[in-house]
Amino acid sequence: MHLRSLRLVDYRSWPSLDLRFGPGTTVLVGRNGHGKTNVLEAITLLATGKSHRVSGDAPLVRSGREGAIVTALAHNSGRELQVELAVNKGKANRARLNTSPVRSPRQLLGVVQSVIFAPEDLSLVRGDPSGRRAFLDDLAVQRRPRLAALRAEYDKVVRQRTALLKNANAAERRGRPGGGFDSALASIEVWDVRLAELGAQIIAARAGLVAELDPLVTEAYAGIAPESRAARIAYEPRLRGAAPGLAELRDPEFMEAVLLAEIAGRREDEVARAQTLVGPHRDELALRLGDEPAKGFASHGETWSFALALRIASLELLRADDLEPILLLDDVFAELDTARRAALAEIAAGVEQVFVTAAVPEDLPPALSGSLIHVEMAGEGDARASRIREGDAAGVARDAGVNDAGNSAGADPSAADAADHAPKGDD
Incomplete structure (x- = not known):
């Protein structure tokens, strides 16, 4: 396009x-x-x-x-x-x-479909999990726009549950765990069920996306940084106990039951902290180089390479869906060495x-004009x-x-x- x-x-x-x-x-x-x-x-x-x-x-x-x-x-x-x-x-x-x-x-x-690579992408590797979750959700929505409504509804449920938990926490701190506390939590089970239902669908969509993206990230990273360790990504739900396998993560019915059990087991923690502690809004996209997490262990060059590999993999995944997204490259060539510049220019040359x-034309590789x-x-x-x-x-x-x-x-x-x-x- x-x-x-x-x-x-x-x-x-x-x-x-x-x-x-x-x-x-x-x-x-x-x-x-x-x-x-x-x-x-x-x-x-x-x-x-x-x-x-x-x-x-x-x-x-x-x-x-x-x-x-x-x-x-x-x-x-x-x-x-x-x-x-x-x-x-x-x-x-x-x-x-x-x-x-x-x-x-x-x-x-x-x-409009697009993939952007920008200096802000360093936070995908170095930053908080929220940025990596947003990366997954944005890509998922471009492939399946209906997921935007699902995510918006889930966010509303989290806000409603959190408001109830804050009310319960306030009632408990006032020393009246009777009527005030019970009243605050009276309707929370309805929101528990809805959170588990919507959250399971989001987890299934993310886990499926990561399964498709992982080999593309590995391939893209190897092409950018062939001397570095292998890059891998994995979806990690924030759950107590053993994490479900990929097939289970991609099964909404299974994950709905898992989330309901997790919610029941963490009710006291949620009230004490006045937060919704269970659900995909707390999950992580794990980035690894070899046997180590990329965050904290990747060099500056490896961090740039991993961020770029995530974007290149996104581009290739959209292309596999018979989409041809616009490629947006925001002030990145000045930050890349000669080899990475050439690799990115070669990819850009094949995009519609x-x-x-x-800042200046001299920042661009000769192959990109x-x-x-x-x-x-x-x-x-x-x-x-x-x-x-x-x-x-x-x-x-x-x-x-x-x-x-x-x-x-x-x-x-x-x-x-x-x-x-x-x-x-x-x-």
Whole structure:
């Protein structure tokens, strides 16, 4: 797939941006902090429903504005769909598909598929388990958009259970474990059942995903760092006692029973800590190099290689699903040595559409070339804003070695009819 156009209005540092693209590589060049990454982030937002840099939506809106708009025309397997996401401060976001409003922004998932590799990916190896869980869930949702609703419902259940546990904890600390305590926990069993049901489905989806991803990660890592130890990944549920095997993890009915038993056995702990301690929101994606965990044992180069291997494996897995995601490479070549640069450039050369950011063109390997767009910052104080350098404007990029004009798609074609081409919610 590829984007035919991208339009931003009041998105971060961009008051307005309107670009057209064709297949191939587009390189955004400019100094740090001038807005290059914001363009890649906007594409990621359409693909996954969230930023790869921040957890909330407020930073995505330009200072002094109440909302931002991201619009793209996506070409995929001979059909074209226009998607629009309106990000609103303090209010629910709105979305349109082919100019028609949809009930939820989640209905846009699956129209745009992308894989991003960015400096933030070092946290996949070095950071907390939450980042690795999010990596799995984002990839799972791109493959099966319906999982987004499942995850949202699970999060609601966790919040409700945690509120009940906090009430019970407060009642117990007040020294009245009778009516107040019992009342706080009166309805929690209903939420226990729902958490186990939804949690088992999430665990099964994640475990199945990891089983497919593991050999691809091993292969990708070996290609990037052939002198290093073998890389492996595994899904590890946070359970007391022996962990279930892969076949059991992928069985929702089995895992539902396991979670219910775990919840019953940890009720006192949950009340004492006023937290929901059981469920996939506490599980781990284990990353290993040889016999050691990558976190804490991987060198700086090995950490970069493992993070890159996770993204390359994601790309190959989506391709195995007959998808051709956009590859987004955000300021990464300057951080890689010559061998890793060459390996990543070779992979990028085989992708239908690639967006790259770099501070200077010299950061890019010779094998990676394409249309060049210069990004710069203009204005002072609150009026500072990103813009395309004069000569690159109106969606026409200067050549960086291959294409005469990377945004050579011409006039935007009409979007296909939404009724005929709306994305299927189940897959």
